[in-house]
Amino acid sequence: MMQQNVFNMLADPTRFRIVEALVGGEQAVGDLVRAVDIDQSGVSRHLRILGEAGFVVMRPEGARRLYSLRPEPFQAIDDWVASYRKLWEGRLDRFDAALARKSEERK
């Protein structure tokens, strides 16, 4: 099921930039601060919010905290937008059926 929470996370420009910065792999808070251009306290807060929403996980390494993306919310978006695919694909061919099957594998 799709809760709009997921889009709420990405709607904030700073959080979006954080997510985009994390797609390449895990990053320490300090690295993200440099990537995002708000105060470090704000980055930490956004990371907490993202964590509570299931977007990121944290792994301590010494004094640093390494954050990385979790796949679930992105899978949820992928599944959700699939139901809108009919908007730009007129028909349901064999390929789309394969897509649907692939999507089923996740459950």
Next chain:
Amino acid sequence: MMQQNVFNMLADPTRFRIVEALVGGEQAVGDLVRAVDIDQSGVSRHLRILGEAGFVVMRPEGARRLYSLRPEPFQAIDDWVASYRKLWEGRLDRFDAALARKSEERK
């Protein structure tokens, strides 16, 4: 390119419900008001916002205004989330290559 504008539209719960109500086809404002449970003025305002963001188009029919979804923003989301697919798919097999090709057809 992905601007977080797109997610902003879906982040609002009322707008999300409007979008979901429109996936089945075009709807008059009055129909959407019944589906969404805020004042009609609010629905009209959200429809304007969605229109300015490229999510919906309007077609007058007598005194009614029929709104329907445009495919572009959903295509954009689909394309964007595709770049996160590596989070849950370890490798790039022949099927994924076909996916990538299919995504290319749009351009």
Next chain:
DNA sequence: ACTCTAAATATGCATACATATACATATGCA
């Protein structure tokens, strides 16, 4: 054709509420 009325939708205005941010400070680790 003209006017009046009712229905559907849009907009101006005021308000309330959420939340992103910075600064200062606390906590944890080397």
Next chain:
DNA sequence: TGCATATGTATATGTATGCATATTTAGAGT
């Protein structure tokens, strides 16, 4: 002690909402 990260507090800004009103269209009656 010094570096990295988290949190408390205050503030400011955006924006969703309702109410009242304007606008547009259809239809009926004369």
